[in-house]
Each structure stands twice: as C-alpha cells, then as structure tokens.
Amino acid sequence: MAKKTIRTGIVGAGFAATFHYSCLQRLYGTTADVVGVFAADAGQAAQYAKDRGIRAFDSLDALIDAVEVVHVCTPPVAHEETAVKALARDRFAIVEKPLTGYFGDGRADFNGDTFPKQRALDHALASIERIIAAEAKSKARILYAENWVYAPSIQKEREIIEKTGSQILWIHGEEAHSGSHAATYAYWKFSGGGVMIGKGCHPLTAALYLKRVEGLARDGRPIKPKAVSARAHAITRIPNFRDAGHIRCDYHDIDDFSLMHVVFEDGTVADIFASDIVLGGIHNWLEVAANNHRSLCNINPNTAMQTYNPREEYFKDIYTVEKIGTKQGWSCPSPDEDWFTGYPQEMEAFYRAIAYNDPIETPTALAADCISTIYCAYVSNENHGAEVPIRSF
Ligand SMILES: NC(=O)c1ccc[n+]([C@@H]2O[C@H](COP(=O)([O-])OP(=O)(O)OC[C@H]3O[C@@H](n4cnc5c(N)ncnc54)[C@H](O)[C@@H]3O)[C@@H](O)[C@H]2O)c1
16 A cells, blocks of 8 residues: 655744644654645744744744644644634644643733632633543644653553553652753743643553542453642752752742652552652652562663763763763663654654554543643642542533
8 A cells, every 4th residue: 555645744843842743753554745834933933944844934823834743842832722723724733741830811921830729620621621522623632742652661560550451559660850941830820830741741640540540441441540649849940949050940930849649440550750859860750569460661761772981071962862971981871762752662662643544552542641640640739649539521
C-alpha cells in the first residue's frame, strides 16, 4: 500500500516544536509534509521556518486552513484555544502535555501562590469539558502527546500486564530535573501550576495508563483514579535556600517539589514524585509492583551505554543526555534519547491514526484524568495533604 502523506502545521517554535519536527523525519508508515509554522514570537517562528525550509505563517487561522493536523507546541495556556480552533475546522490536534489547566483570572499580577485552588480545579474541569465537546463535534480528534505512554519500557510493561493478567498493587515513579528551560514556565499564568503539573503529569499519566491497561485486559473496563493526597513545595524560594549555581531558582509563583499519593477505585495505589531540584541529568523512572512481577522502567537515564571521559573538553561537541551538569567522568550517554523517551513512537502512532484510523494509546479521557487528578492534588496540598476525591472521565 502506498504511504499516505499528511499536510502538517506546527504551532510554537521552541523546545517541543524542535523535537516534534525531528521525529516527523523518522515516520515510516506515513510521510509528513510540514507546510509551515506559527508562533507568538514571530522572530522565533521565522528562524524555525528558515532552518527547516518551511513557511512562517502570520496567523494561526491561515496555518490551520493550510493543513490536516496541527502540533500544539505552545505553553499550556494556549493548548485549549489552539486545539479547539483546529477541531472546529476538522483538523487533528496533536497536543503536548499537559492537556489544559487553569491559568489565572487574566490579571497581569495573578499570583499562583495565593488564590483558592478549588477555583483552579473547577476551571480546569470546565476546560476539559469544552475540549471533549469540541472533539465530539469534530470529524478529527485530539492526539494527546504524553510521550511516557509510548516509551518502549512502558510499552513493554503494557505487554507484560496484558499477557500475564497482572494486578498492579503499587506504582511509584518520578520525573526530576534541575529546572525547566522555558522562561514562561516560572509563572502559573502560563504553565497552569508548577512542577506537580509540568513534570508530574508524565509519571502520573503513565501510572493512570497502566491501571487502565490492567482493567481493560481483565474485564474490559479501565481502573480509574479515585482519590489523591498531595504535598507541593517551593524549595528554591524558601528564604534560606542557598543558590550554588546549579539549579534554576527564578520561579515566580510555582512549586518545584511535589508528591501525589493516588488511590485507585480497586484500592491499589501510586506515588508520584516530581521536582526541579535534582542534579545529575533528568531522572525519569517508573516502578511497578504487581502480584506476579516487578518492573523498573528506566526512561532516563538508562544503562544502554556507559562512558568514562577523563576530560570535559573531549566531549564539548557531543550531546550525551538531557540536563547533565558535566560530561567529565562516568556518564550514561543515551545512544538515542528520543527513542527511549517515546517521542518518535508517539508521532508514528498519531500519524497512523490520522492516515489509517489506527488506535492510539492516549485517549483524551486519559489526558483529562491526569488534569483532574493534578488539580485535585493542588486542592489537597492547600489542605496540608487531606484526601480529595477525583472526578474521572
Ligand atoms: N513531552 C515533553 O517531554 C515536553 C518537553 C518540553 C515541553 N513540553 C511541552 O511543550 C509545550 C511547549 O513547551 P516548550 O518547552 O516548547 O516551550 P518554549 O517556550 O520553548 O516554546 C513555546 C513556543 O510557543 C510560542 N507561543 C507562545 N504562546 C503562543 C500562542 N498563544 N500561540 C502560538 N504560539 C505561542 C512561543 O512563541 C514559542 O515559540 C508545553 O506544553 C510543554 O509542557 C513537552
């Protein structure tokens, strides 16, 4: 069968737009004809377009009209608006994580530290409902880009659960960095929260996904999250934090450390850490304790390769692994970091869904459950960790 070619547009021209584009070059079941890019920062869009020989559009509407699918690679504050516009014109929307959220009351001086978090939960749930309604009306759909779900170690775990009928008793996992590179991330009004949503969404969604897989394999219905207790802290903003120059510490009104304890409807549990205070390269892993096996899914770092480098300068032109502080001494260079992270696999799945209607692993309900759980977690944190019931989708 001849490969289908899909006309594609990228919205945003930063970090995510860069890896989305490079993964499109690795598609094998379809071909992406990347028509152009639109970004709020016109200069950045022009450079992105020039580097790739594509067109920089001066309006989102014009880009949407020219393509069949848009990649929503904007800060979270623009996800809903961009995706809903695309869906309204029957264009597919590949939406980066987190799906949506609450971004304040529109005031420039909105402060994420001090407003009542129930408001965030209510608004985030309303945003989810608008997205789900737009999707229901559209001939196209949302393709939720949570790469952890497509990471090879998580997909291997899916196979184990499905083929052995596992019951997952406890999942624990973590996404930890030494800080975000995106300037807007420091502000709740652009990010919709701090590390609990920005990084916590990754291991949380993988945990929610695996419990779905377990339920679907056993009796045809997903096992949903029921309640969450959580704590979040702003450790780099405590007055006695001592900045040694290794950890980003210019956050305005967001958390940089968080823990969510999720109870599922079958009584089993997950503990999800997320932080922006950890040195030594990003630390992304998920451990599954099941009734018939135990798995440790190492997303980053992993030991596919271990290298000893006696002098920093030898590796000055060599990328090893994300956010590593030094390349001297022993390190674990990732031979294909995108692959271990699940980026090319998610793009392959999405383009097959668009072209051939193949199923995907990240339905909008999974993305919605992640958002619902996280904003319930912010409500819990406001009440010093009291348990909050989760509305699932
Ligand atoms: N899956 C992952 O591993 C991963 C990694 C990084 C970022 N992300 C996600 O990707 C998204 C973008 O993050 P980033 O790190 O690329 O940010 P970034 O700051 O590097 O880039 C954001 C881009 O969006 C543009 N933009 C801002 N507002 C816009 C709007 N209203 N309309 C159109 N363009 C707009 C900016 O001009 C910029 O080009 C976020 O949702 C983030 O959570 C995912």
